[in-house]
Amino acid sequence: MTQEQLAEKLHVSNKTVSKWETGKSMPDYQTINPLCHELKITIHELLEGKADEGSHSYNNESQVMDLLTRIQTLENQKNLLLGLMLTITGILFFVMSNFIHGSAVRDFISGVLVGIAVGESLIGVYIMAQNIYKNLS
Structure with a gap:
């Protein structure tokens, strides 16, 4: 085959x-x-x-299947947690960026934090959405 x-x-x-x-x-x-x-x-x-x-x-192959099901569930939970952590970290960076401004260097650092915040949040949302989509199909 x-x-x-x-x-x-x-x-x-x-x-x-x-x-x-x-x-x-x-x-x-x-x-x-x-x-x-x-x-x-x-x-x-x-x-x-x-x-x-x-x-x-x-x-008893049902025990093996049960074990594999549990492993898959744990892996899905790990991925969901990773996505959630990235999203929360991104939000925290965004909040931190609002407190840093006043000079050119501080404005630059604030901009970098905003960029990191957006990137982390998008990656976190993508990982969570991918995990949810995988579980639905």
Whole structure:
């Protein structure tokens, strides 16, 4: 089966499948069961990268899926927190910039703080929006 055929069956891009194959990323926890079904392997075989020899086979794959779901949830929460922290820091820099003015140097520092504030806030909002969009799809 080609990457493109597998991608079509799993409703992902062939670039995503390529990243899985090269080890640059792992499948999303919601994709693991369908992926294992398509490849006719167990979750353990997928995670280990080799066929089971029978001695270390997981009997309860629902526990593995539960663990993967928890990991994904924690990662989503981490990304959301990062975005929130960047946005708040950006707002704080903006507030600080309002207290610094009076001379050319202070005005320059104030302008730099405003630039950093805008940049951090935009990055924070982007990270949060990307995380929310990812959770909705």
